[in-house]
Amino acid sequence: MSNPFSNDIFLDRKKPRGSDFTLSPGVKALDTIQLGEMERSFRSWAKDSPRKDIRRSRQRILHIFLLIRYSGAKLHEILSLKSVDIKLADRVINIRGDGPESSRSVEIPDDLVKDLDYYLQEGSFKADEPLFGIDPAHVRRKFYERAEACGLPRSFGNPSTLRRSRSVELMRGNLPLPVIQKLLGHSTPGLTSTLLDFSEEDMHHMVRRHIDLESKRRTSARNTFFGKIISVIKGDIQSEVVLLTLGGIHITSIITNGSLERMRLGKGSFVSAEIKAPSVFIAGPERDLHVSLENRVKGTVTQVIIGKVNAEVLLRLEDETELCAVITSSSLKRLGLRAGDEACALFGSYAVILNIPVC
DSSP, X not given: OXXXXXXXXXXXXXXXXXXXXXXOTTOOOOOHHHHHHHHHHHHHHHHOOSOHHHHHHHHHHHHHHHHHHHHOOOHHHHHTOBGGGEXXXXXXXXXXXXXXTTOEEEEOOHHHHHHHHHHHHHHTOOTTSBSOOXXXXXXXXXXXXXXXXXXXXXGGGOHHHHHHHHHHHHHHXXXXXXXXXXXXXXXXXXXXXXXXXXXXXXXXXXXXXXXXXXXXXXXXXXXXXXXXXXXXXXXSSEEEEEEEETTSXXXXXXXXXXXXXXXXXXXTOEEEEEEOGGGOEEEOSOSOOOOSOSEEEEEXXXXXXXXXXXXXXXXXXXXXXXXXXXXXXXXHHHHTOOTTOEXXXXXXXXXXXXXXXXX
C-alpha cells in the first residue's frame, strides 16, 4: 500500500522519543503544543469584542478552525457542513467528501461536542441549513492572522497545513495508517483491501480511544501536565529539563542523566509531568515572592477541604487545569484562603516527575 505521507514524513529511530516523525525539508506542520497555542489564540480572539455580532462572526471562524484541527477535514468540506451532519449524541460529524469513497464519519472530542452544541443552539439552524455560510478567502485570512498572533509564520495558518498537522499528530499517536487515511478521506491504491482488517466498529473504537486520551491530556488529571520539552541543560550528574504544556505553562524538572538517556528524552520530546500534592506550596496572590522554587503558577482556589492536621487546596490554573496541594491546616488558617481567592502554587524542579506518555 502506498503511503500518502511518504513524501512529507519519515521515521528516524535515532530521534528522542515523542519526535520519531521527521518532516522533510520545506514541509510545514504544527506539533500538538503549537496547535494548542493556535486554539488558545482563536478562543481569546473570539471573545475579545464588546459587540455581539462581531463575537458571533468570530465564533464561526473559531468553530471552523476547531473542526479542521480535530477532524483533519478540508476547508471546503467543513464549509459545506449542515446541522444534520452534526451527530452530537454519537460524538461524530458526517463529512460529505468529493465522492462516495471520501465521504466519512469522523469522531470528535467531548470539548468540541460541547462547543458545537452551544453554537447550534445559539444559531437555531434548520436541519438542511449550512452552518457557516462564509467566504473561504475570509476564513484563510483570519487563519493567517491567528498564526501570526502566535508568533508563527503566516503560512502555518493555512487550512491544508492544519490538516497535515492533524495527520502527523495521529501518526505520532500510533493510529494505524489505514485508519488515518480513512479519517482524512484519502483514497489510495490498496486501501480498500487493507481496511478489510478493520471493521467500521474497530476503527471508531481506535479513534475514540485516541481522542479520549487527547482530551485527558488537554484537561490534565490533577497535578499531571502533558507538554513538549523545549530546553535541556545537561550537567555532570543531572540535567535540567524545561517543558511547555498544552496550556502554555513552563515547568522545570531536574532528572538524572541516566534517566534522560534511558527515556531517550531531548528537545522536542513529548512527556507528561507529575507533581505530588505534598510537594506543592501555596502562597497568596502577592506578585513579588522571592523564593528558590523554580516553578510558580497562578490560579484560583476552587475547593478547600480542612482536616485536623492537613488541608487540601485545589487550584484552577489559568489554562483551566487543576493543581492540588496538601498543606497543614494551620498554614491554611494563616493564609486565610477560601474558594474564589487568587493564589500561587509553587514547587521545586526536583518535585517534578517526568514520564513518557502512553499513546
